[in-house]
Amino acid sequence: MGIPRTGRRIPRPLAPMLAAALFALTACGGGSSPATGGSAAPAEKIKLTVGLFGDFGFKPLYEEFRKTHPNIEIEERQAAYADHHTNLAAHLATGAGAADVEGIEVGFVSQFTAQPDRFQDLRQYGLDKRQGDYLDWKWQQGVAPNGAVVGLGTDIGGLAMCYRTDLFKKAGLPTGRDEVSALWPTWDGYIETGKKFSAASPAGTKFFDSPGEIMRAIIAQAPVGVYDAQDKVVVATNPDVKRAWDLSVRMIQEGLSAKIGAWTPEWNTGFAKGSFATIICPAWMTAYIQDQAKNAAGKWDIATVPGGAGNAGGTHLTVPKQSKHPKEAAELVDFLTSADSQAAVFKAIGNFPSIPALYDQPDIRDFTKDFFNGAPVGKIYSDAAKNLKPQHLGPKEGDVRTAIGNGLGRVEQGKQAPEQAWAQVLKDVENVG
Amino acid sequence: MPVAHRAPKPESPPRARxxxxxxxxxxxxxxxxxxxxxxxxxxxxxxxxGVFPLIYTAxxxxxxxxxxxxxNPFVGLDNYGRLFSDGYFWNAAFNTLSIGVLSAVPQLALALVLAHLLNRPLRAQTLFRITLLLPNVTSVVAVVVIFSQLFGRDFGLVNALLDLVGIDRVYWQADVASSHVAIAIMIMWRWTGYNALIYLAAMQAVPREIYEAATIDGASAARQLWSVTIPMIRPTVIFTVIVTTIGSMQIIAEPLLFGAQVSNGAATxxxxxxxxxxxxxxLYEKGFxxxxxxxxxxxAWVMFLLVVVVVGFNYLLVRRMRGGLDV
Structure with a gap:
């Protein structure tokens, strides 16, 4: 027959097995082969990957970094918020696939710092020297229970309240940011303003998007949130959490909510259509609004947040243990979180620095943003950051928040009475803890 | 094999053994x-x-x-004990069955009818067949995103149409029944054509003479479908029922993306x-x-056992289903 034999010296029964083995080898090889080798020679070409959720404004900084590290090539991967953290967990668990530098948001950070042996201890690379630069609470959020430095902070989410001046005007409310701030020193004032707004607002416009992020903010303003310092869930016993819940429920009952959940496609549509007049505005939110409501330049402005300072959000940069170039990755983390880099990111996209020395620097303090009607974002967020009381975050912060958020969602959808929804929240939270 | 009988050579040429x-x-x-x-x-x-993950999962x-x-301390059967008393697990089991029935039954019935309609000399037959398969080659994410917009509360097309005929708008994600129907429709959209093609292939193997005889006996098209076609293609029906059952026990992308329209938390x-x-x-919520x-x-293991039970049940059910003709 004309079928040619290919495996010349291999006995026939073994050929297919060998083929399978080869296949298996090549299939696995992609993940584990030391593609670029060790970091012995400094001039060796190295590729670092950076895994983030959304745009952090790092692109120009990579170019800057390459000026001092010409041998390093940097590739950034972006995923959606929830997917990013889920994938990171899977990559850490399987020991392959994680980027050399991974961003972790504050809602997940305690879950990851609880497992320090999955990450490089950045003290090995001398980054504990950076502790003095940081707001102390921000530094501590990146430190594991055993003292290992897992992540260095990028930004913080000091709170403010963004509002649409055009919609406020139509509803007969004042539009200047100081007058608007004076309307709502407290959340009760915010609700009262909302009622006035609803009475005279244009059709199809509500006072705010949905109560989920607002409730998160009210909880963030309290000295203790959903966890106490001993990592015990205190949702059931902390009166501040119940107060935040009750306020949020009142906002729903007054009909102030557009019932559009944060981070949904309808939310993005809502920005473009102007479906809501106010939104809780941690510093990083300004970047998002600018991106989503492109047609609304100059219509947004920023007032102070009701109820005092608090933090919502913010990120740390970590180096997973599996990184093949931990030294270079740590250098990159050091560079991306440096005072100069944080200042550059703030000016470019709006994420606010976690390094207090910057707050009194004139170029930060006097920074304004045209998109927000020339609002002095530097001053607003510096003040917010200075007045901020740190809050301890527990290991399952995200799960607890989901349970509470779903409870509010049930009230909003009219599925449950508030008491019934709260009872179910407490039951769900108990199962989380 | 002549090659094997060739004389051996000391310096083997390329093709010699x-x-x-x-x-x-x-x-x-x-x-x-x-x-x-x-x-x-x-x-x-x-x-x-296949086998290793199964055992490792156990x-x-x-x-x-x-x-x-x-x-990771050993805890014996504790996880199973907790699971059996976990209301949310059984809630999920109920939802899976409900969405499964709501999507599979109309889907397979519709596929049968479609295949029956196409199982006759038609112009542009290939075009019809390709059209049937089109929804199936579309990515599930694209399908769910589009359908979620159609089912959107404020700006969705379905609600706009309901408004037009004077029916109240529906918040599709809010209720059990409405959300199950919406998800079932997404699944049907993707899989009806695929099953219809499989049925069509089976139907074309049914001898023409039987239909001719039935026609002479005065059987209508519907009667022919019920009394000739279905009994003749029963093995195929069993196959599609089993595959569809397994598929509907594993639904995840549709509810995940549908819930993402409500909020980040409500997605998982x-x-x-x-x-x-x-x-x-x-499972995804707990694990990831x-x-x-x-x-x-x-x-995952309890889910696996549930799939086996449901598939077995459906198999028996379909096998007992007899049309007019006993094969």
């Missing part, structure tokens, strides 16, 4: 072992990607296994009140959102 024909044990080995060796790649891959399910932690919990959280989504891998593995 080096083994000497005077080695009978090698020949015997070839005869007895080769067939197994040739099928071995599949079984090796199946062992690596092992993990006996531990308090955090996805990230390195210390399948609605604010877990209205449409399926078993696979529950809460990182409780041991518990999620226990859920």
């Amino acid at each position: 080096p083994a000497a024909p005077s080695s009978p044990w090698r020949h015997r080995l070839d005869r007895t072992v080769s067939p197994y060796a040739y099928v071995a790649p599949f079984f090796l891959l199946f062992a690596a990607f 092992w993990v399910s006996l531990h308090d296994w955090n996805l990230l932690s390195s210390a 919990t399948g609605g604010t009140d877990r209205q449409f959280q399926t078993l696979a989504l529950y 959102r809460s990182f409780e891998f041991g518990y999620a593995s226990a859920a």
